[in-house]
Amino acid sequence: MTATYTASEMMAVAASRALADRQVCFVGIGLPSTACNLARATHAPHLVLIYESGCIGAKPTRLPLSIGDGELADTSDTVVPVPEIFNYWLQAGRIDIGFLGAAQIDRRGNLNSTVIGDYDHPAVRLPGAGGAPEIASAAREVYVMIRQSPRTFVDRLDFRTSVGFGDGPGDRERLGLRGGGPRKVITDLGILEPDPETAELVLTHLHPGVEVDAARDATGWDLRVAPDLARTEPPDAGELAELRRLETTQPTQKKGDA
Amino acid sequence: MAEIMGLAEAVAAVVRDGDTVAMEGFTHLIPHAAGHELIRQGRRDLTLVRLTPDVLADQLIGSGVVRKLVFGWGGNPGVGSLHRFRDAFQHGWPVPLELDEHTHAGLVNRYVAGASGLPFAVLRGYAGTGLEGRVGHYRPITCPFTGERLAAVAAINPDAAVVHAQRADREGNVQIWGIVGVQKEAVLASSRSLVTVEEVVDRLDPVPGAIVLPTWAVTAVAVAPGGAHPSYTAGYSERDNDFYVAWDAVSRDRDAFRAWIDTHVLHADGAGVPA
Numbered sequence: 001m002t003a004t005y006t007a008s009e010m011m012a013v014a015a016s017r018a019l020a021d022r023q024v025c026f027v028g029i030g031l032p033s034t035a036c037n038l039a040r041a042t043h044a045p046h047l048v049l050i051y052e053s054g055c056i057g058a059k060p061t062r063l064p065l066s067i068g069d070g071e072l073a074d075t076s077d078t079v080v081p082v083p084e085i086f087n088y089w090l091q092a093g094r095i096d097i098g099f100l101g102a103a104q105i106d107r108r109g110n111l112n113s114t115v116i117g118d119y120d121h122p123a124v125r126l127p128g129a130g131g132a133p134e135i136a137s138a139a140r141e142v143y144v145m146i147r148q149s150p151r152t153f154v155d156r157l158d159f160r161t162s163v164g165f166g167d168g169p170g171d172r173e174r175l176g177l178r179g180g181g182p183r184k185v186i187t188d189l190g191i192l193e194p195d196p197e198t199a200e201l202v203l204t205h206l207h208p209g210v211e212v213d214a215a216r217d218a219t220g221w222d223l224r225v226a227p228d229l230a231r232t233e234p235p236d237a238g239e240l241a242e243l244r245r246l247e248t249t250q251p252t253q254k255k256g257d258a
Numbered sequence: 259m260a261e262i263m264g265l266a267e268a269v270a271a272v273v274r275d276g277d278t279v280a281m282e283g284f285t286h287l288i289p290h291a292a293g294h295e296l297i298r299q300g301r302r303d304l305t306l307v308r309l310t311p312d313v314l315a316d317q318l319i320g321s322g323v324v325r326k327l328v329f330g331w332g333g334n335p336g337v338g339s340l341h342r343f344r345d346a347f348q349h350g351w352p353v354p355l356e357l358d359e360h361t362h363a364g365l366v367n368r369y370v371a372g373a374s375g376l377p378f379a380v381l382r383g384y385a386g387t388g389l390e391g392r393v394g395h396y397r398p399i400t401c402p403f404t405g406e407r408l409a410a411v412a413a414i415n416p417d418a419a420v421v422h423a424q425r426a427d428r429e430g431n432v433q434i435w436g437i438v439g440v441q442k443e444a445v446l447a448s449s450r451s452l453v454t455v456e457e458v459v460d461r462l463d464p465v466p467g468a469i470v471l472p473t474w475a476v477t478a479v480a481v482a483p484g485g486a487h488p489s490y491t492a493g494y495s496e497r498d499n500d501f502y503v504a505w506d507a508v509s510r511d512r513d514a515f516r517a518w519i520d521t522h523v524l525h526a527d528g529a530g531v532p533a
Contacts, residue, residue: 029336052362053284053437065499066335068285070492073436079467082284082309082440083370086363091382114359114388125344129361130310130331133387163386175386176407 005235007188009243010207011145012038013235015099015186018143023096024048026135029067031145032099034246037063041242050089052131054080062249086131090138093178098139100132100162104154105146107200107221109164109182111136112157119159129161136162141183148187148218155221165199189215190232195224202226208234260430260476262458268480269295269420272452277417278305278328280369280448281314283489284439285335288314289422291485292454294523297321307416309365309440310335313488313505316342317523320515322352328414330362334509337502341509351512360393364411368395369440371413372447383409419448422486423471424493425462426455430473433462436492438469445471454482456494465493 005013008031015035019025021044027036028051037060040047049058053068057077064072073079080089089095102111103126113132117123136142142164146152164182165171172181182201185192191205203215204226216223235243263271269292273279281289293314296304305326308315312335318324320342332343346355360368363383371379380399384390385407390398395412421441423434432453434441445451453476462470485491488501508518 053286054439055437065497066285068335068437068439068489069497070286070436070490073286073492079437081438081442081469082362083366083443086366087381091363119388119392122348125339125347127331127333127339128329128359129387129389131362133361133389134363134381134383137382137385160386160388166386171386176382177385178382 005240009235009240010232011186011188012243013239014191014207014232015143015145016042016239018184018186019044019047019097022046022048024050024094026050026052026090026095026098026139028052028099028101029064030101032101033064034243035145037246038239038243041246042239050085050095052082052085054082054085056080056089063246065250086134090131090134093138093140095135095139096141098135098142098179100135100142100144101146102144102161104152104157105144105185106154106157108166108168109144109185109194109201110157110160110166111144111162111164112159114159114161116158132162136164136181137177137179139179141180144182144185146185146187148189148215150218150220153219153221165194169197169199189218200224203229205230205232207232260426260432260453260473260479262426262428262430262479265291265295265454265480265482266299268452268478269299272450272478273301273304273418273420275301276303278307280307280416280419280444282308282419282421282439282441282444283486284310284437286437286439286489287422287434287441287486287491288312288489289420289454289485290314290487290489291482292420292422292452292480293318294526296323297519297523307414309362311340311343313502316340316505316509317519319343319346319355320352320509321519324355325353326356326358328358328360328365330360330365334502334505336499337506341506342515345512358394359389360395360411361389364393364396364409365414366440366443368411368414369443369447371411372415373443376413378410378412381409381411385409414447416444416448417450419444419451421445421451422454422482422491424455424491425457425459426453426479427459427462430476430479431462432471432476432479433465433468434471435465435468442469442471446475450477452478452480454480454485456483456485456491457481
């Protein structure tokens, strides 16, 4: 008996499962925040949530509307100024997992959240870097949450906002990036992880009901597939119930990232 | 000593045409009332410095107040894009918009250097990103002690800073709590500053986690109750999330935007919350 669920719910559950209790997570609004709060409500009650607005150790009782939601400040262990969040907490290497989204990702996990098209005459001007480049640089591991399609999984980024593995193995060290780079890319179709030899993203998991060809068709480069490709377990009833309870705590339905 | 004055008078005293103006408030305490007064006074050619240009920046840009935007992330938080910002950058409407784009950490550290009286700040950043060649106020440097490659970012010292806070006392000492963002750095980095407050009180009772900007570090204080709406003021108001969602439709269309500004800014008195 399989419960029905949405692709977004599968993504949130997959990300939640990847988190271990007491890890320190740098969280944005949207799916990452949902995933972290789901983990807190299920298997990782001591997960430490840090929001860029300065909220450290936030324990929201409802999903926040923005990274500066008063609920985050009210439930945090401490609220610090924004320079401190970046300098003392992120740059100094105190973050285990940094979550990122993007408009485009390439095979080495580099991300674009700046423009589609030419920088000076863009087809679409996107919000820009925000905290993403430093999260990508400094977090011990980065989890990317992004829907997989030929528009998002591209052979060449229109702009490199945040560095994954650069142009290949050794690039992060050469650039002086001290964090470990992308460890998981969680999509609506499956999960990709970097090959340690080539630093190229490899499909390691397919979500239930998704076939390899669908993932290949949704990728703008020749997608490599792990020899031991696994199947993601579907969300179980407990995860879904908790996820939906969390979602009802959000006063207004919304989309996008902040 | 900060002078306590009316909002219109304070904006006129602190912000001039052509100024570089920091308007800060990190999703909390966003100085909307002061921004609306800038629109009413017809300020032009401002260089707006704001970490997270959102609805306030969209309103200023769409009203032709801003010539250049120095920023880190521009969007309608939790909703999507800023349509006036896009229209100005992509189509020059109503006036062309120049961008000086940073990462949050880069711009935050520019404020820290500015507030510290230093010519630049040092951080780990920009290396390997497309911003490296784009950001005019960034240079790679080598650490004189370890030889590491680091990023230097030039100090930013705006002509004016405009922020919103909970309250001030009658001397003009300003108390801010909750998510304090980068407001202290913005005020201390700037030549002049305007702080709008929810109220002026006889005594600033201590609040956990609060910061105080002493009166002698501030130029002007103006009372603007609800002056952060649709953002919020911890202890005074809640975020009006429906407004952020509704702004998407208003800002998509030039005429709808102009009609909104006309009704809610140009023909509002600026004394309180825009309807």
